[in-house]
Amino acid sequence: MEIFKEMAKEGHEQIIFFQEKKTGLKSIVAIHNTVLGPGLGGCRMWPYKTEEEALKDAMRLSKGMTYKSAIAGEDFGGAKTVIWGDPETDKSEGLFRVLGRYINGLGGRYSTGTDVGTTYDDFVILNKETPYVGALPKEYGGSGDSSIPTAYGVYNGIKACCKYKYGSDSLEGKTVAIQGLGKVGYKLAKHLLEEGCKVYGTDIKEEYLERARQLGVDIVKTDEIYDIDCDIFSPNALGAVINDNTIERLKCDIVAGAANNVLAEPRHGEMLHQKGILYAPDYVINGGGLIQVADELGNETYSEERVMRKCEGIYNQLLKIFKLAEEKDIPTHAAADHIVEERIETIATIHRIK
Template identity: 55%
Template sequence: MNDTINRVETGAKVNKDFELFSDLQNMEHEQIVFCSRPEVGLKAIIAIHDTTLGPSLGGVRMWNYSSEKEAIRDVLRLSRGMTYKSAISGLNLGGGKAVIIGDSRTQKSEGLFRAFGRFVDGLSGRYITAEDVGISEREMEWIFTETKYVTGIPKHMGGSGNPSPVTGYGVYMGMKAAAKRAYGSDSLEGKRIAIQGAGSVASHLANYVSKENAALFVTDIFPEKAKKIANETGATIVDPDAIYTLDMDIFSPCALGGVVNDDTINVLSCDIVAGGANNILDNEEKHGEMLVRKGILYAPDYVINAGGIINVASELEGYNEQQSMEKTSRIYDTTLQIFDYAEKNGIPTIAASNKLADERIKAVAGIKTVYSSKSHFSGRKGETYLRNRS
């Protein structure tokens, strides 16, 4: 899959009349759904990448994209990442994602999210949605009003609530594994750690890191969010443009993707890149190789930020917070295994994690290739759980 996504990213020539279908085929997506309800301001895209292992599960994010093309590229990359994330985490789930085009700070409404929920429901379980960037538990409640195919609903409604605390914990475990590999010890004490983004995941990560007496730096395009983390953890606030040139040991992107690219790699002086954002590498193959040449260890993002999906996926079998945290702690061992595989095969860590995920998907592909809601949940806890929520 790595080669196909790079074709999209590098702008290889395709027949412009069928460019979207070409992208779907090359990135091996099964389905993309465009959702429009202008009376409530809904412009959304749902992408289902692969359902070999089970129904596609992935969050919906609300972002003020500059163009439809940007939104499509994001949802295709994110849904593909969810396939790998579930596979490498040992989950019986496929990869999907949704994006809502709009300003999450000013354009949210009950009608918009209930309309989105109806589109999700129309997919009959091929896509299960969850919380992502720009979305809170309130919006998940609105979606839940219209469909049972939703996870991450508030705990008082029987769900697992906001997955960010578990995601932050998983990133922390992955960061510690990277430190173990790079420094011989997983202690973060005294390490200069720069967190890009000050959202919910970053906030929880910062709290874990600060307890190890690391030297913490934080930045965000919204200064008030960075200030909140600084007040809670004693972190030093850095200007957004200055974060890349900071003298640091570990760079932790926890905002949007594509931040490790041609321009930023040249100025990074860290030993490790380990963050909670999705698609941190702008071009997986190219920038994975560039990090290796610079001697920077990369902890693949979809591996270490998998705590969120591990947490919400547990709702399908009856939520147990302790079990979710225990499963998320295994990210430490998974990350070390990926480092070992990369070294043994002489490939970048992102290529190693992709290969391991592909191997699991291919092993199951001969049993079941296209997901059916009836076959997946028949007689299983997940079906009972979803039925009881309807």
């Protein structure tokens, strides 16, 4: 990869590589845009096949965080950490403390928290070396489990999709196929079942499947989730699941879930648009976790009530995006991008006034 060329193309300000021999840490922090405020974004730990794959993931995810913060109306920029390693075997106290030292060295330019492959316990350790951590457990003075507002935001977003697509936001009798039954997917399934949905689900972890099965989710094989005849396909695991191979298999009216970077490429949003499938832009509908961390870091006192009210606002934000997309006859992800870029340009102009 031509890193500087790719940074210029995607608008990144800074990419930092960290390594430490004793602990085996290999990590990348990508800071995308800090016009709105300091970078904010979780830390993902994953056994990437190559350095380039890890770098691409960090860059893609950090840009998504810029857009997620902007669309949510928060005054934070976008950034992300990836750790190149297996979360099942490579974690240690030393690894997260070293990473905490490195992040602390950025002087508040970036704050982090949990993501795929990391847990709240990891960041209790990291917090020993830096205060720039969000969504710590409540017993450690943090705001707690960020998957709660994330799932609630996705639930409200799905209701908005149904309101736009069907004329009513009632979910009773709707069929939803959930890909990923982890921290967010499981809580989302609870919301949907409580409102009378028929829910199918899948995951790669057997313990997640068993927990969801007991909840009342009909479990299907991992690859079969794309073929379910449903109203809503809800991706809640890793990204790039809407691609050339899967779009033709989808039998749904709506794609709406908590996964980041759901579209493998922007053109896949255009393909959904052409097929008449309503897409809730991922960084809009899954913004609940960011809203929580932004409230924790951006205010003297954290307010759960304030956070959940903002998550309910995802409903109206999506309806605004859908209306703009209809007026301009453009895909919904392009309409969301337009709103984000307009806000960033406006704030940049304001910041130039001395």
